[in-house]
Amino acid sequence: MSKIEDYNKTAQVYNSRYRDTQFEKYKIMLDGIKLKGKILDHGCGTGLLSEFLGEEMVGVDSSQEMLKIRGEGVHSDVEDMPFKDEIFDVVLSFSVLMNCRNLERAIEEIKRVSKSDGFVICTFLKAFESKIKPILEKHFEIIEKKQCGEDVGFILNPYK
Numbered sequence: 001m002s003k004i005e006d007y008n009k010t011a012q013v014y015n016s017r018y019r020d021t022q023f024e025k026y027k028i029m030l031d032g033i034k035l036k037g038k039i040l041d042h043g044c045g046t047g048l049l050s051e052f053l054g055e056e057m058v059g060v061d062s063s064q065e066m067l068k069i070r071g072e073g074v075h076s077d078v079e080d081m082p083f084k085d086e087i088f089d090v091v092l093s094f095s096v097l098m099n100c101r102n103l104e105r106a107i108e109e110i111k112r113v114s115k116s117d118g119f120v121i122c123t124f125l126k127a128f129e130s131k132i133k134p135i136l137e138k139h140f141e142i143i144e145k146k147q148c149g150e151d152v153g154f155i156l157n158p159y160k
Contacts, residue, residue, distance in 0.1 A: 003099045004062050011065035014046050026052045028148040037089025043096030079105045083113045093122040111139050114158035123153040
């Protein structure tokens with residue numbers, strides 16, 4: 001079974017299972033950060049990040065069932081997004097990268113849609129750091145690293 005099928009199957013119970021965990025990650029990673037401009041929720045799922053922030057943002061996800069719960073969003077592979085280059089001031093990618101089939105492509109896409117004066121925040125399970133961090137370093141300047149529960153998080157500058 002693919003990751004998309006997994007998320008489609010668990011969409012109805014996702015919020016009750018993961019809301020508290022995800023909200024804790026958001027709190028740690030977004031503490032003291034002012035979000036402004038056009039924001040992309042990369043791998044938006046059921047919309048927990050939008051709920052946490054209390055504001056609208058563009059969401060993209062590969063799971064149609066998760067998007068149905070969110071009520072809106074762009075149904076697309078997060079490794080090949082249908083957005084123009086340098087359109088987002090902020091890209092937020094919580095617990096997504098470790099699920100990508102082509103990790104490098106997903107990271108290149110995040111960079112492509114990020115404005116040069118914007119920033120990116122991403123988290124993923126700590127077990128994936130040795131695989132993901134070198135690719136992040138190849139494409140971004142790491143501004144800050146934070147521990148957030150079972151995840152590690154990075155604040156990134158899209159242009160070195």
